[in-house]
Amino acid sequence: MPPPKLGKNQVFFGTFIHSKGLDELEYLHNAAVCVDTSGKIVAVETNCNQQKAVETLYGRLGWSLDDVSVVRARDGGQFFFPGFVDTHVHASQYPNVGIFGKSTLLDWLNTYTFPMEASLSSLPKARRVYTRCIRQTLAHGTTTAAYYATIDVDATNLLADLCYSMGQRAFIGRVCMDHLGPEYYIDESPDQALAATRATIEHVRSLDSDYELVSPILTPRFAPACSAEAMKGLSELQKQTHLPMQTHISENRDEVKLVKELFPNSKSYADVYDTHGLLTEKMILAHAIHLTEEEADLIAERNTKVAHCPVSNSALSSGVARVRWLLEKGIQVGLGTDMSGGYSPSILEAARQAKLASNHLAMPEGQLDGLPQDERDKAKLSIDEVLYLATRGGAQVVGLADKIGAFEVGMQWDAQLIDLGIVPAEVTEDDFTTHGNVDIFGWEKWDERIAKWVFSGDSRNTKRVWVQGRLVHQQT
Ligand code: GUN
Numbered sequence: 001m002p003p004p005k006l007g008k009n010q011v012f013f014g015t016f017i018h019s020k021g022l023d024e025l026e027y028l029h030n031a032a033v034c035v036d037t038s039g040k041i042v043a044v045e046t047n048c049n050q051q052k053a054v055e056t057l058y059g060r061l062g063w064s065l066d067d068v069s070v071v072r073a074r075d076g077g078q079f080f081f082p083g084f085v086d087t088h089v090h091a092s093q094y095p096n097v098g099i100f101g102k103s104t105l106l107d108w109l110n111t112y113t114f115p116m117e118a119s120l121s122s123l124p125k126a127r128r129v130y131t132r133c134i135r136q137t138l139a140h141g142t143t144t145a146a147y148y149a150t151i152d153v154d155a156t157n158l159l160a161d162l163c164y165s166m167g168q169r170a171f172i173g174r175v176c177m178d179h180l181g182p183e184y185y186i187d188e189s190p191d192q193a194l195a196a197t198r199a200t201i202e203h204v205r206s207l208d209s210d211y212e213l214v215s216p217i218l219t220p221r222f223a224p225a226c227s228a229e230a231m232k233g234l235s236e237l238q239k240q241t242h243l244p245m246q247t248h249i250s251e252n253r254d255e256v257k258l259v260k261e262l263f264p265n266s267k268s269y270a271d272v273y274d275t276h277g278l279l280t281e282k283m284i285l286a287h288a289i290h291l292t293e294e295e296a297d298l299i300a301e302r303n304t305k306v307a308h309c310p311v312s313n314s315a316l317s318s319g320v321a322r323v324r325w326l327l328e329k330g331i332q333v334g335l336g337t338d339m340s341g342g343y344s345p346s347i348l349e350a351a352r353q354a355k356l357a358s359n360h361l362a363m364p365e366g367q368l369d370g371l372p373q374d375e376r377d378k379a380k381l382s383i384d385e386v387l388y389l390a391t392r393g394g395a396q397v398v399g400l401a402d403k404i405g406a407f408e409v410g411m412q413w414d415a416q417l418i419d420l421g422i423v424p425a426e427v428t429e430d431d432f433t434t435h436g437n438v439d440i441f442g443w444e445k446w447d448e449r450i451a452k453w454v455f456s457g458d459s460r461n462t463k464r465v466w467v468q469g470r471l472v473h474q475q476t
Pocket residue numbers: 090105109113221222248251312338341
């Protein structure tokens with residue numbers, strides 16, 4: 001079944017902000033965006049009020065007034081922004097958000113992560129966890145998520161059902177791990193791991209035959225948790241199905257060392273994936289912190305994508321990924337929350353932390369110490385750049401660059417209505433109603449408003465969220 005059609009065409013009026021390119025946000029004021037009943041953007045018109053839309057646009061589109069429902073972003077701090085893309089998130093770890101203590105990756109997995117994931121073989125528990133995870137990520141403006149579920153097929157299929165019914169665009173990964181896991185949480189064999197993966201693919205296909213909203217994604221957890229046979233089997237399955245893939249790479253120094261010990265004949269961590277047929281343009285690699293120059297060049301050559309997860313990288317003290325370095329090699333990068341390595345469901349938080357992590361690289365005592373200051377300064381990402389990574393960059397990473405990430409004719413209406421709530425000068429302090437943490441006085445320029453949103457905004461500013469034209473979250 002494809003997702004249901006909408007009852008009416010829709011027109012959105014007001015200010016629209018999206019990325020034109022990596023370092024340039026475009027501001028469209030007094031604009032109109034028309035969305036048809038399939039959720040597709042069919043017109044983007046600037047300098048367009050409602051009267052002009054009725055006179056010119058509707059005629060051109062063959063719409064009558066009765067066909068159309070209208071949504072207006074109020075002047076005074078409201079604007080439409082593309083929905084966020086979370087390129088790396090573990091739905092099954094949602095209850096553990098914020099719980100990591102002083103652990104680092106390998107002990108964190110054993111202490112917190114595997115027990116929680118294993119417990120979701122209880123379907124009632126999985127339903128509670130996944131429902132809240134989807135609700136929270138939607139409330140934070142995430143319209144597309146690349147999810148890891150667990151090794152359990154039924155619970156993973158339930159995540160697909162819930163994304164489909166709640167209307168979130170999603171990639172659903174049944175986690176493959178047939179090696180080195182704890183005995184209570186491990187695939188029995190490569191064959192069983194592949195059969196379980198096929199079962200989830202079948203289920204998602206029965207739900208959404210063309211993968212319009214929900215798609216399977218092949219998910220070898222990471223090299224230490226996968227046998228060579230399982231990785232090769234997944235590579236074969238990918239060649240047959242053309243499905244996307246996701247895994248972790250080079251997140252933590254002990255992990256890199258472990259991979260060297262487990263695959264002594266491989267040149268590097270990236271080479272392990274390459275020699276097992278997984279390093280392709282369909283693969284999303286999370287973290288990519290401790291890569292060598294040769295590994296990054298190989299990843300660029302294969303057109304493999306990277307999910308940058310700065311919140312998790314700091315929380316688990318994994319390191320600072322060199323995003324500028326990856327981008328300059330031509331690697332496509334998006335943002336991931338990596339819940340619950342990351343402590344927040346918010347891609348806005350990931351964008352903020354991507355900015356701050358990049359500043360750390362530029363500091364004299366930072367990772368790039370020894371380079372001249374102007375060279376180090378290049379590592380710093382701008383506000384426009386981190387918002388690009390949160391939207392268009394993410395869309396590239398999940399293979400949907402033509403479909404989502406901006407307001408362009410032919411793309412889907414995956415969008416959020418943000419309210420920064422400008423308080424007019426005539427309102428006294430006593431009348432003050434807040435819109436989250438962002439205090440907008442009205443005299444800021446638009447780029448300054450956006451900077452304030454990135455640094456002090458939160459889900460209270462996210463008033464409404466749409467996926468494929470359908471309203472999927474509304475603040476009450
Ligand atoms: N590496 C292998 N599994 C995981 C996981 O669940 N989270 C993170 N951050 N890294 C991993």
